Amino acid sequence: MIETSGHMHIIDLWPSLSDFAEDLNVRYGTAKAMRRRGSIPPEYWLAVVESAALRNINEVSLESLARAVARIQEAAE
Numbered sequence: 001m002i003e004t005s006g007h008m009h010i011i012d013l014w015p016s017l018s019d020f021a022e023d024l025n026v027r028y029g030t031a032k033a034m035r036r037r038g039s040i041p042p043e044y045w046l047a048v049v050e051s052a053a054l055r056n057i058n059e060v061s062l063e064s065l066a067r068a069v070a071r072i073q074e075a076a077e
Helices: 017-024 028-037 042-054 062-076
Strands: none
């Protein structure tokens, strides 16, 4: 279950932050910033879902990414 930590939980499903960065074809610092903010920009969502599928990380879908954002917005209200 993804809580109000946003996308941090999703990023943490990868074996390492380096693996996550490599899968998204971004610099390590960019991946680190995404994790720190708990937010994966929408332009990376398809790559995240595709990479997760290749790694057999079944919890990741477009829906789970969207729900994580919705939970943060609900918590802020």
